Amino acid sequence: MHEAAPAPHALRPPARRARQLALALSAIAVGFSLVFGVYLRRTLALYDPHDYDRYAMPLMFALVFLLGALVFRIFAAICELYWLERTWSNLPVELRTVGPVEKVSSAMVIGFSVVPGLSYVWKLGLVHGITDGFEQVRTRFPFRAPVPRRLGLAAVIVGWVPGLNVYLAPFLWEMFATRTDRVVAELLAAHAAHGSQEASSTAR
Numbered sequence: 001m002h003e004a005a006p007a008p009h010a011l012r013p014p015a016r017r018a019r020q021l022a023l024a025l026s027a028i029a030v031g032f033s034l035v036f037g038v039y040l041r042r043t044l045a046l047y048d049p050h051d052y053d054r055y056a057m058p059l060m061f062a063l064v065f066l067l068g069a070l071v072f073r074i075f076a077a078i079c080e081l082y083w084l085e086r087t088w089s090n091l092p093v094e095l096r097t098v099g100p101v102e103k104v105s106s107a108m109v110i111g112f113s114v115v116p117g118l119s120y121v122w123k124l125g126l127v128h129g130i131t132d133g134f135e136q137v138r139t140r141f142p143f144r145a146p147v148p149r150r151l152g153l154a155a156v157i158v159g160w161v162p163g164l165n166v167y168l169a170p171f172l173w174e175m176f177a178t179r180t181d182r183v184v185a186e187l188l189a190a191h192a193a194h195g196s197q198e199a200s201s202t203a204r
Contacts, residue, residue, distance in 0.1 A: 010189050014169055014181040015086040022079035024098055025072045026170035032069035033166055053146050067167070074172060083177055084123075085109050090184055093133065095133035096124035127152040127176075134183050145179070145188035152176040 039062035046055040084108050090094060098105045110123040131149035140145075155172035158166045 011090050011184065011191055012086060013188065014080070014090075014184045015083040016181060018079045019177045019181070022076045022083065023170065023174045025079065026166075026174075029055040029072035029076060029170075030167055032065045032072060032190045036065040036069060039065060045101035045132065073166065073170075080114055080170075080173060080177075081110060083162060084113070087177075087180055088126065090187070091130065091133040092137065095136055096123070096129065096135075098129045104129070120156075123159075124153065124156045127156055130180065133181075137187065141187055141190045143183060143190060145182040145186050148176050148179040148184055151179065 039058045042058040043055045043062055046058060048054050087107055088104070088109050093103055095104075095203060098104050101108075113119050113126075115122070128149075131147045131152055134147045135149075151172065154177050155169055158172055160168075161170035
């Protein structure tokens with residue numbers, strides 16, 4: 001008797017809405033941070049150690065817009081993490097590797113991503129694992145879309161730099177995520193075509 005072939009890895013559509021929402025929230029955060037800068041400069045121009053009332057109002061507005069920028073970036077990061085987990089789950093289990101850690105689960109992806117300090121290196125490892133994993137998947141299911149390894153690594157590394165983590169990193173991440181979604185879309189099409197061929201062969 002022939003052994004049954006293993007079931008193909010089930011792919012899920014990319015989390016496009018989460019990616020788009022992350023971009024919109026990041027753009028709003030940039031706007032808030034720019035307004036924060038305007039009010040901060042106004043506060044410094046009016047600063048008088050003997051007259052708090054003179055600069056109290058612009059200082060209050062500066063702090064409000066700074067808080068708003070931080071809140072919007074936090075929600076954008078949550079959306080990015082949701083996209084990251086969905087993309088990670090579209091890799092075959094045996095390819096879900098981060099450095100020496102094999103078969104990294106979705107719970108580990110999310111859990112280690114919120115640990116202060118470790119999250120920076122962990123996200124870099126996840127991006128490397130995703131891009132390397134899709135390159136290995138290419139040998140099984142050929143697709144034409146390039147895997148944006150350098151762009152993903154650059155987005156994470158730029159995110160380590162204060163200032164650039166607000167003004168540049170989210171938009172580099174969006175470019176990386178968009179191109180990665182194209183890879184997943186081609187794989188979905190390839191899997192659908194493969195399934196249709198198997199169904200046709202079975203019917204015959």
